[in-house]
Amino acid sequence: MLSFLPAVLRGIIANLLLFANTLFWCWLLFLTALVKLCLPFQPVRRACNAVLNAIAESWIACNSGWMRLTQRTEWDLQGREQLGQDGWYLVTSNHQSWVDILVLQHTLNRRMPFFKFFLKRELIWVPVIGLCWWALDFPFMKRYTKAYLARHPEKQGEDMATTRRACEKFRDVPVAVFNFLEGTRFTRAKHDEQGSPFRYLLKPKAGGIAFVLDAMGRQLKSMVNITIHYPDGAPSFWAFLSGQVRKVVVRYEQLEIPAQFLGRNYSTDADYRAEFQAWVNHLWQEKDEQLARLHREYPPALPR
Secondary structure (H helix, E strand, O other): OOOOOOHHHHHHHHHHHHHHHHHHHHHHHHHHHHHHHHOOOHHHHHHHHHHHHHHHHHHHHHHHHHHHHHOOOEEEEEOHHHOOOOOEEEEEEOOOOOHHHHHHHHHHEOOEOOEEEOEEHHHHHOOOHHHHHHHOOOOEEOOOOHHHHHHOHHHOOHHHHHHHHHHHHOOOOOOEEEEEOOOOOOOHHHHHHHOOOOOOOOOOOOHHHHHHHHHHHHHEEEEEEEEEEOOOOOOOHHHHHOOOOOEEEEEEEEEOOOHHHOOOOOOOOHHHHHHHHHHHHHHHHHHHHHHHHHHHHOOOOOOO
């Protein structure tokens, strides 16, 4: 409706609407989280978790509203029809931009259970939204380098313990446990530094989703493998807010989780670890080939 406005003005309006929407819903979120904190009984927790997820879904729905108001982005989506809200899912995607999160929320809100991301612990200090993530039981992970773990071996296994505690909270209400397998946003510099064997992807880190499988096991209905492609290149957050993203292409694929990966310990079982990493690398090879096809099928717009 407002797509006729200059990009700068659209960006300002979208930013204000995003800010106002967040402030409105966060207070309802905090009040419900306070009830859950003060009354830590299982029936109360279960009811509060359902209310918290409904509040978050309403926040996302309002975000989708200002997107439709300020943007004329074309959405090319395939595979969503196979998804549902009746179970627990493990979800992953390639990662190119902060916009990826808005894309995933916009296209999957109320089509599958609410997403729970694994976040870096430092993100809890992000104003307002950090507390929202905490209230929604998003797991905050402390990442240690190999050099740090060599000096502090007592920290080994702490990430697995954190994952287990987080997944215990996910058992009450169906959720989609989300993990960006690359661990960080794709850039050509990171790609070259890694020596990644893939053309459009960084190397996948299998440990995160292996820990989720170890913690949740057969409770997970399936894995949803998502591929996001921006024909004109990965956009900045401002470019998205200001309606400068011409087209977004997303493909959703529901995969059965191989039975041999359930009930095993990624940290201590070397054979399982090698087998699981090979499976993840195969998924990533297929995703890289899919991205190559999408680049050919949806080339960048010609400059005006």
